[in-house]
Amino acid sequence: MTAVTSDTSLDDARGARPAPPERGRRSRRRDVGAGFAFLSPWLVGFVVLTAFPMVASLYLAFTDYDLFRPPSWVGLENFTKLFEDPRFWTSARVTAIYVLVGTPIKLAAALAVAMVLNMRHRGQGAYRSIFYAPSLIGASVSIAIVWKAMFIDNGIVDRIGQLFGLPAGGWVGDPSKTMPMFVLLAVWTFGAPMVIFLAGLKQIPGELYEAAAVDGAGPIRKFWRITIPMLSPVLFFNLLLETIGAFQVFGSAFIISGGTGGPADSTLFYTLYLYIKGFAQFDMGYASAMAWVLVVVVGVITAILFKTSNAWVHYSGDNR
Known part of the structure; x- marks a missing residue:
């Protein structure tokens, strides 16, 4: 009992207080938001210039498409x-x-x-x-x-x-x-x-x-x-x-x-x-x-x- 009291008194003396859960969650959300903000130029470039063209070309591989008319599905032809x-x-x-x-x-x-x-x-x-x-x-x-x-x-x-x-x-x-x-x-x-x-x-x-x-x-x-x-x-x-x-x-x-x-x-x-x-x-x-x-x-x-x-x-x- 004495040890617990001593530890508690030591924490109080140092001013250590656990952060409120809500404040910790807000801090994590800010960090995540800042991370995505810095990553956004790369993410936009990846989606627009890489991911979307790859998905589109995979679809077009199964179509008849001449750049001027809408693609028509031909399967494995x-x-x-x-x-x-x-x-x-x-x-x-x-x-x-x-x-x-x-x-x-x-x-x-x-x-x-x-x-x-x-x-x-x-x-x-x-x-x-x-x-x-x-x-x-x-x-x-x-x-x-x-x-x-x-x-x-x-x-x-x-x-x-x-x-x-x-x-x-x-x-x-x-x-x-x-x-x-x-x-x-x-x-x-x-x-x-x-x-x-x-x-x-x-x-x-x-x-x-x-x-x-x-x-x-x-x-x-x-x-x-x-x-x-x-x-x-x-x-x-x-x-x-x-x-x-x-x-x-x-x-x-x-x-x-x-x-x-x-x-x-x-x-x-x-x-x-x-x-x-x-x-x-x-x-x-x-x-x-x-x-x-x-x-x-x-x-x-x-x-x-x-x-x-x-x-x-x-x-x-x-x-x-």
Whole structure:
């Protein structure tokens, strides 16, 4: 009884009083209201620019809609026509080749340059800025125009090739050379994954390399036994982002091919064909069906990458 009285007297002396329930609820409501007020610009943008268009496109995927007349429900007809369309399969093949070839080469180039820049030498900051600069521009319209001018007949690439005895002829009009041209364009903008790789390399303890050198390990063994395992989370992150981004290539394909996917549909990327169907041929229902097929494919590939990452991605403290 004495202890209770002492505690009560101590609380009274300190002036501690529990807040009235109603006042606490009003304070929480004010905090929630302030939070939503700060979030409102993002929420409005998400609803208007992302959520609503996605729901609308899902509905349009099951309709016949040409942008001028009200959509009419056709069920799965768009998906049936889609899988029977030869150009759809061509666009899927072109995009798959670009993803499977361009993404690994781009990541390999980014990692190689990051490892060179991670070494101590003069002008590190300048070199990093130079290699990162192309990513600031990206595969924009202006870069696509310049790239097309470089690879057309009698362009700078054609002239340099002729100096080395290669036959004359531009890459833009040759179906066998268009994919290498797009891969080179993708690799040229390796700055973003390079910076992420460089940050990951900075986190690898130097003591690991020193211990490996004492054991007689050479540069190749150090790379495969230390660098790759320690860098695997960063490698996984870059692989995921670059794969998703490769599926969405559009601007450069549109500019270089003139919006047609030529020559011989060699530049008919998936998103370009989606644009042609939706905004050139006004078959918006078909284009919406294509968009949702792409969403499903990218989602499945992302899930596979996450599932298989358990076998090769090693995090700090992992005992595998």
